Amino acid sequence: MLQVSYLRENKDRILAGLEKRNFKQTALIDDAISMDDHRKKLQFELDQNLAEMKKISKEIGMLMSQGKKEEAESAKSKTAEYKENSQKVQQNLKEVEAQLLEILYLIPNIPYEKVKAGSTAEDNEIIYQSHDVEGLGEGAIPHWELAKKYNLIDFELGVKIAGAGFPVYLGKGARLQRSLVQYFLDKNVDAGYTEVNPPHVVNEASAYGTGQLPDKEGQMYFVTEDNLYLIPTAEVPVTNIYRDVIIDEKDLPLKNTAFSQCYRREAGSYGAHVRGLNRLHQFEKVEIVRIEKPENSYAALEEMVEHVKSMLEDLELPYRILRLCGGDMSFTSAMTYDFEVWSAAQEKWLEVSSVSNFETFQANRLKCRFKSEGKTQLVHTLNGSALALPRIMAALLENNQVENGIKIPAKVVEYTKFDLIN
Structure with missing residues (x-):
């Protein structure tokens, strides 16, 4: 299986190699890159949510230690919202990763430079x-x-x-x-x-x-x-x-x-x-x-x-x-x-x-x-x-x-x- 980073950095070489194989589904390269872009956005959103939850959790601890119970409870409700959203993003991320893997499984290896083009x-x-x-x-x-x-x-x-x-x-x-x-x-x-x-x-x-x-x-x-x-x-x-x-x-x-x-x-x-x-x-x-x-x-x-x-x-x-x-x-x-x-x-x-x-x-x-x-x-x-x-x-x-x-x-x-x- 080819790495997505390799697909991004060597697209011309990959397309030339796939031509040697007479592989016609070259759109899979763009599909994989596009799906990986989507994966990265979801991962970034998830990381942001988790970071915000961690930050709020610290604030809750400080508020509780200062006796500010109402403010702490308000912060807890925000944490619950972030948690619910994180679960949705995590599920989406899992589905996108699976879809990306399915695309990558369909792309064959790229022939070495000594390999000649041919069909049979x-x-x-x-x-x-x-x-x-x-x-x-x-x-x-x-x-x-x-x-x-x-x-x-x-x-x-x-x-x-x-x-x-x-x-x-x-x-x-x-x-x-x-x-x-x-x-x-x-x-x-x-x-x-x-x-x-x-x-x-x-x-x-x-x-x-x-x-x-x-x-x-x-x-x-x-x-x-x-x-x-x-x-x-x-x-x-x-x-x-x-x-x-x-x-x-x-x-x-x-x-x-x-x-x-x-x-x-x-x-x-x-x-x-x-x-x-x-x-x-x-x-x-x-x-x-x-x-x-x-x-x-x-x-x-x-x-x-x-x-x-x-x-x-x-x-x-x-x-x-x-x-x-x-x-x-x-x-x-x-x-x-x-x-x-x-x-x-x-x-x-x-x-x-x-x-x-x-x-x-x-x-x-x-x-x-x-x-x-x-x-x-x-x-x-x-x-x-x-x-x-x-x-x-x-x-x-x-x-x-x-x-x-x-x-x-x-x-x-x-x-x-x-x-x-x-």
């Missing part, structure tokens, strides 16, 4: 590609057929138990999945991230804090009786560890990693583009989250990109890195890099990680600040997938199929204890 994924910049890619040729089969052939994943059983988008992993498929999770966590911990095991549900305040609400309300599973949301990513509970916290400057940066199940209602279940593991309602992911001083956040973002890059190198997968255009970034992001791996049997790129800097956008909602030289200011928050399992699994199965089975990358063999699925 077609406008994203490819900034790195590890290999020239091609299909596996005749006889290569997609991962959903490999999963069935080697009894690794049962999609139909998942439909029986829960519905489309909830696969059941079996045997070496389950072992490979678990091994990848452990490898990802170990790699992150070795890079200085502290492992966290967070809840897989969050309350409304947490979902607002990281920006899932109100932007993605329809995409989240909601537990109605308890007013809780199933998490779409570990980013949500891990970042909320620092909600309403003032961090000591010497403790920055803070680096966390977490494994979780992820739940997303938006996944479709029809068409070739969502077959198999391409898009699921429930999947496993390992996340990295960083809390940084503002001046260090973009160096941290590049460091996170290099870290994810090294993981894909270890997995021996062809991959590429894209810097997203304004129109393809999430509502909360200031800059995002996407990582895609090549699916050789499907002959297409599959997204496996997004690494983003949110600058102060989440921190303002979270009220996450740090203290430096006696002053408090908002931190910058960042996160990234390191990594998301389903499409990594799909690419590993498809790219590594050989005549007698599926080869396992050497780095993962340390965890699976087998080097071939056959």
Whole structure:
């Protein structure tokens, strides 16, 4: 969420940034400023009333001590009037603050200067590609057929138990999945991230804090009786560890990693583009989250990109890195890099990680600040997938199929204890 002071002081920059996103509701900027002006007037009126009440209360005390009872009673009646008026102003102020918050929730983050304008994924910049890619040729089969052939994943059983988008992993498929999770966590911990095991549900305040609400309300599973949301990513509970916290400057940066199940209602279940593991309602992911001083956040973002890059190198997968255009970034992001791996049997790129800097956008909602030289200011928050399992699994199965089975990358063999699925 952008601060109103930022809207006032940087209106031209904000409008240019919103244009990069193709965001049309630019009148919200003026609406927010106007509503904040109204809030300030009400706050001033309330402060004046309270100050007058305090002044009269002192006078009453003096009058009573001087035996001037009638004058004291007259002053008390004035206090009652001020009190009644203050209650009305306070109620109005509360309503205006809520309206202001609703407007601010509708304004997306402003793209970083390096982010290009654009509308769709077609406008994203490819900034790195590890290999020239091609299909596996005749006889290569997609991962959903490999999963069935080697009894690794049962999609139909998942439909029986829960519905489309909830696969059941079996045997070496389950072992490979678990091994990848452990490898990802170990790699992150070795890079200085502290492992966290967070809840897989969050309350409304947490979902607002990281920006899932109100932007993605329809995409989240909601537990109605308890007013809780199933998490779409570990980013949500891990970042909320620092909600309403003032961090000591010497403790920055803070680096966390977490494994979780992820739940997303938006996944479709029809068409070739969502077959198999391409898009699921429930999947496993390992996340990295960083809390940084503002001046260090973009160096941290590049460091996170290099870290994810090294993981894909270890997995021996062809991959590429894209810097997203304004129109393809999430509502909360200031800059995002996407990582895609090549699916050789499907002959297409599959997204496996997004690494983003949110600058102060989440921190303002979270009220996450740090203290430096006696002053408090908002931190910058960042996160990234390191990594998301389903499409990594799909690419590993498809790219590594050989005549007698599926080869396992050497780095993962340390965890699976087998080097071939056959």
